[in-house]
Amino acid sequence: MNRTERLYALVEELRAAAPRPRTVGWLASRYGVSRRTVQRDLQALMETGVPVRMEAGRTGGWFIDRETALPPINLTAAEALAVAAALAGAEQSTPFSAAGPAAMRKLAAALGESAAEEVRALTDRIHVLPARTAPGVLPVIEQAVARQRVVWIRYADSAERESEREVEPGGLLTASGSWYLIGWCRSRRAGRGFRLDRVLAAELRDEPCPAREMPALDHDLAQRVRRADTLRSLSRERGTK
Template sequence: MNRTARLYALVEELRAVAPRSRTVAALAARFEVSTRTVQRDLQALMETGVPVRSAPGRGGGWSVDPEMTLPPIHFTSEEASALAVALATADASAPYAGAARAAAQKIAASMTGSASAAAQELATRIVTLPSPSDALVRTAVEHALSAKTVLQLTYTDAAGRESHRAVEPAGLLTADGRWYLIAWCRTRQAGRGFRLDRITAAAATTEQAHTHDLTELLRGSVAAGAVQPTTLASFTPRLEKPKSPLR
């Protein structure tokens, strides 16, 4: 068994017994390798973001959170190549670009032989023109969306006017190569769209935001006809909240 296959097998072994744990010695015996090799493999999994953790002492060992991992997904070489290239070339200024690049690395690591070579060769023939972005702003927006918390931001509109807002994020809109945060603005008491490249400062808070329906916030705006990508639509639940036009 090569290392890539063993790394996947290690995760599945830990998933199978979760929430219980396995000792390094037991894992080494299971995969017929040394305990040192297992330790290196577990450390590599941690470094790539797999939620494996160790508990010291008697009765301790290694475990994985089954709710934070996915079972094996079998891609064809063409599918794996397409995903790896698409994720690796994601616009660095786009939301969740860092997570996309990490996912691309995991997909690339799972590929071997001709499939891996084909993906790498294709990636060398795709280039992007970087656009200015504020990583701190993007990270704050990502956190507020994921944690469903209130976001404090400083925004400069098209006329150059600066304002400070407390907003409750509802989602993201992409149009004509630009990204917009769609949110309920507490200052205006209405739905608003904020271009990410015009947010000059942003800070996530620990205050829980109310739930707002993205479609309702877009209703009456120029983005009312926005649709979800078909690959994501079936996973997104319908939520509720007020109806208000965007500027």
């Protein structure tokens, strides 16, 4: 068993035993390695964000917090490459992408050596030029959508006219390389789409908002995006003739 396989096995053993702890000595005997090696492996798992914890005392040991860990997922090689490509292609301005590097490390650790090497080789060939978003905006938008909280934004439209809005978020939409916050704009009393790279500032409110259906909120925006995509496609077709 190589180190990658042992790290994965340690996580599975601790998850299966939870909430009972396992001692370093027990784990060392289980996997035929030294106590120092097990201690180093457990420390490495903690550093990569795996919810591994240590409980001191005579009946203590190492355990994993089941409430903060997902159950094991068995991926085929093709599925692992699809996940790896999606993670590698997520630029810094993509919502919820901050956890991507840690997820990539865990994915590689869960794969066999040959599959992990194939994943690493693929991600080395994927390069993304990130779009610009104002500092601190993206985490606020992520929380507003995930927690269904009202968000205040300062927004610049395509003519660079600035306005302040309170928005009840419905969700996120990506189209033509841009990300949009779709929500109910209290100022306009209508559904609106706000391009994230035009949001200049954002603050999360404590006020919860009602759940709103995305199709009702993004209908106009979706129509504009489809028209723009159609025009671009026609332009490309004319250029190739």
